[in-house]
Amino acid sequence: MKVKNRRDLLRNIFTCCLAVLVLGGGIFYFSGAYDSWRDKVSLDSACQGTLDQPSLQEALSSKRAHAGNFYEDRTGSLTRCAITTSGNNSSTLRLDVRWGSDADRDSGLVGRADMLGLIGRSSPLGGDWPGAISFNEPQATVALPCRNRKNESLLVDSRLSSPHLVTSLFPSHRLGQSRIRAAFVRFTTETAMHAADKFGCEASEGKAIKEAPTDPLNLDGSRVIAKSAQPLANTDGTCAPLRPLASAAAKAGVPKGMESPSQKNAPLTDCFLTTPDGEPGYGLSATYGAYAKIFREAGGPSNVHGKSGFPEKRNYAWATARCPGSTERALFTLWQVYDTAREETPVKKRSHKFELSALKAFAKHSTQQHGCSDLQLP
Known part of the structure; x- marks a missing residue:
């Protein structure tokens, strides 16, 4: 009798424990705790544990996100992953990490594979970080020089698709977008x-990013008009090397400049010369290290071959130089902007003499700023 009572007691205890476990599991699952736990596990392991999660939440404007596989077919990555928020109107951030020597055509800023329009133009990240941000997606990139690897860098590329970054005319919305971009840049840097520590790249750390870089173009709606264009003689950023040419620029129909803050270690630099109405007529860019390799291998319509060139009947010219930290020659380009919306070039009458003078001034200043040598001009 006692044995039976003991068996009944044990059976009841087991049944109660099982019920508690089932009930607790149901509460854990249906309360959302399971989803949160699953998301955290996925983020902790994504991209081999290199994600900076506090800034990731800010960039995605959500505390609920999960990581998955990067669905594009690419080779050469050390690690890559995609992070997506939960719910409707989700945001997605994609990350790719690789050595600079393994950079491919898809590693650069989208749209920067040609010298035609304005897509892919960028600003330095700031904070002495060797990187840049493009505003059309947006996309941020960093190329950390590795002290322990000769002529090598760690290339980190991140891309953010977010419904919170759609074009808006409301100042409050733009302020929120600026905060998202600042968090996105912090996440990237x-x-x-974290990736440098993981993959053995001894690199110097920049300063904390508190403000988002500004768009040098500051486009006005759908028109290619720059509100921030100023007289070339007054520029003090990436267009400053062209100040001595202010008079010649005015005669060439581009008296104003549109620029980003100058940064000595920026791997990508842009300056735009504009018409009196502030419409970009010429673009000038400096491209260093892995990014110069990406440009040459991208196979865009603006092919560059050799150390310099000014192809007849084409809209661009280029120069190159040998710079520290890479076996790839730096690339300095000038091109006449083509307005795809109106299917015309804002500069109606080209001056080849001015174009070569502008490229020379821009390239000479850039080589001096980066400690380069052997500048080859067309």
């Missing part, structure tokens, strides 16, 4: 340092 902090994740780059």
